[in-house]
Amino acid sequence: MDFPNWTEWVYATNSSYNTLDSTKLxxxxxxxxxxxxxxxxxxxxxxxxxxxxxxxxxxxxxxxxxxxxxxxxxxxxxxxxxxxxxxxxxxxxxxxxxxxxxxxxxxxxxxxxxxxxxxxxxxxxxxxxxxxxxxxxxxxxxxxxxxxxxxxxxxxxxxxxxxxxxxxxxxxxxxxxxxxxxxxxxxxxxxxxxxxxxxxxxxxxxxxxxxxxxxxxTLYMRREASRASRHSCMTNGSMIPSSYPTGDGDVDGGPRSPEPISPQERSFSELSTEEHPREKVRISKKDLKSKSRRHESHSESRRSQFYQGPRISGxxxxxxxxxxxxxxxxxxxxxxxxxxxxxxxxxxxxxxxxxxxxxxxxxxxxxxxxxxxxxxxxxxxxxxxxxxxxxxxxxxx
Known part of the structure; x- marks a missing residue:
């Protein structure tokens, strides 16, 4: 056996093993x-x-x-x-x-x-x-x-x-x-x-x-000002507004139409910043006494909801x-x-x-x-x- 050649073969084999090891990440x-x-x-x-x-x-x-x-x-x-x-x-x-x-x-x-x-x-x-x-x-x-x-x-x-x-x-x-x-x-x-x-x-x-x-x-501020003016007229007894903030119900149990949304607000809603609608209040029709009592309580709750307007807008x-x-x-x-x-x-x-x-x-x-x-x-x-x-x-x- 040619020893020099055998030594070269062993060295080459070891080198190939080292190369394989080095390829491992x-x-x-x-x-x-x-x-x-x-x-x-x-x-x-x-x-x-x-x-x-x-x-x-x-x-x-x-x-x-x-x-x-x-x-x-x-x-x-x-x-x-x-x-x-x-x-x-x-x-x-x-x-x-x-x-x-x-x-x-x-x-x-x-x-x-x-x-x-x-x-x-x-x-x-x-x-x-x-x-x-x-x-x-x-x-x-x-x-x-x-x-x-x-x-x-x-x-x-x-x-x-x-x-x-x-x-x-x-x-x-x-x-x-x-x-x-x-x-x-x-x-x-x-x-x-x-x-x-x-x-x-x-x-x-x-x-x-x-x-x-x-x-x-600016749009939200204008809307709040509009709500404030309608509420002022309502409390003075000169006018009852035909629409309320989204989610308010009518006295006789039928839901009112939601407050109109301007095109600008509708466009801004594409940013997905609109709030979820509040649950609609439904009032069951019972005797006149119950209806009158509920009408008073509903008016109070409507006023309280109005005063929450700026907080909701914020x-x-x-x-x-x-x-x-x-x-x-x-x-x-x-x-x-x-x-x-x-x-x-x-x-x-x-x-x-x-x-x-x-x-x-x-x-x-x-x-x-x-x-x-x-x-x-x-x-x-x-x-x-x-x-x-x-x-x-x-x-x-």
Whole structure:
């Protein structure tokens, strides 16, 4: 036996065993992969649920919900076409799927994430117009107009995403040949991409939702003033109002028609900040004595309910503020750290972030695609009922 050759064979065998051992993922990386996979699966599930609910429920066939559906489609693309490749990239710690797949993945990643953010701005514009110009905008708020808004959002997303992709296509850096990233150090280019993809939409969303809240607050104050004037006339004996706050019953047991809701309040209810109707008071018809007694007690209870009006209105305003706060807070928390990092890294030559931090900030932005279908639908009663029917496989109408 040739001893030198035998020694080389043993060394090669041991090396192959070491290579096999080194390919095993550490428990921390396995846990990370499972967690990220769960995020991708949940994002896919919830966005599919929203799309299906809008498609099969006739009551949800409204132009405002077309924007919600388009947002869900965009977030679904992020979950299906972006997240899985990112998980593999994080596992391997290098890009192993080739240059062509890298270019396609970056294209879909940048375009869909930008499109998701611009959808949020488009929804804010739609809601602002609906509450501040309800009568005129209700005539213009058609399916065709919603489709045009979606087309504009996608066009702007491609317009914002194209320059980074073209820049990467013409820059061949040997140092980063095993990575799938975009590197540039030009201030103008960084400002163009980050302002268009995030900072301008963020400013627009903040301004519009602030104006929406102030407009809703003004509407509630006007409604309370109207209630106060009717109550004043009623107590002076000069007039008995024909309508009362929703939920009041008539003296003879028949429910009164609810207080009319203005188009602005009806539009604002799309934010799902409306309160649940109070239980209607029904009075049974008995002898005249009982009826007279109940009439007196009912009048007292009606007055007490009126004095609860400002408290109820305040509750609605707090609910409106909390809903708007969730929408804005989720968007800012998920995307602001990533875009701040992008500005710093691409404008400061000596600044750098670790791969782990970069992955964390990227996935924090991806999580917004999971949160969007929850925030924009879960507080809406129509969507809740549609989801329940979907889960129970009930009949849709």
């Amino acid at each position: 550490p428990p921390s990386k396995i846990l990370l992969s499972v967690t990220l996979s769960a995020v991708a699966i949940l994002t896919t599930f919830f966005n599919c649920l929203v799309i299906t609910a809008i498609a099969v429920t006739r009551k949800l066939h409204h132009p405002a919900n077309y924007l919600i559906c388009s947002l869900a489609v965009t977030d679904l693309l992020v979950a299906v076409l972006v997240m899985p490749f990112s998980i593999i990239y994080i596992q391997k710690e290098r890009w192993v799927m080739g240059e062509v797949v890298c270019t396609i993945w970056l294209s879909v990643d940048i375009t869909c994430c930008t499109c998701s953010i611009l959808h949020l701005a488009a929804i804010a514009i739609d809601r602002y117009r609906a509450i501040t110009d309800a009568v005129e905008y209700s005539r213009k708020r058609t399916g065709a107009r919603a489709g045009a808004m979606v087309a504009i959002v996608w066009f702007l997303s491609i317009l914002i995403s194209l320059p980074p992709l073209l820049w990467r296509h013409y820059s061949n850096d040997a140092e980063h040949e095993d990575q799938c990233i975009i590197i540039h150090h030009h201030m103008a280019f960084t400002l163009y991409s980050t302002l268009g993809a995030f900072y301008i939409p963020l400013l627009l969303i903040l301004i519009l939702y602030y104006k929406i809240y102030k407009a809703a607050q 509750s609605r305003e707090r609910k409106a503020a909390s809903t708007l706060g969730l929408i804005i807070g989720a968007f800012v928390i998920c995307w602001l750290p990533f875009f701040v990092k992008e500005v710093i890294v691409n404008t400061c030559s000596s600044c750098n972030t670790s791969m782990e931090m970069a992955d964390f900030l990227t996935w924090l932005g991806y999580v917004n695609s999971l949160i969007n279908p929850l925030i924009y639908t879960i507080f809406n009663e129509d969507f809740k009922k549609a989801f329940q029917r979907l889960v129970r496989c009930s009949h849709y109408y």
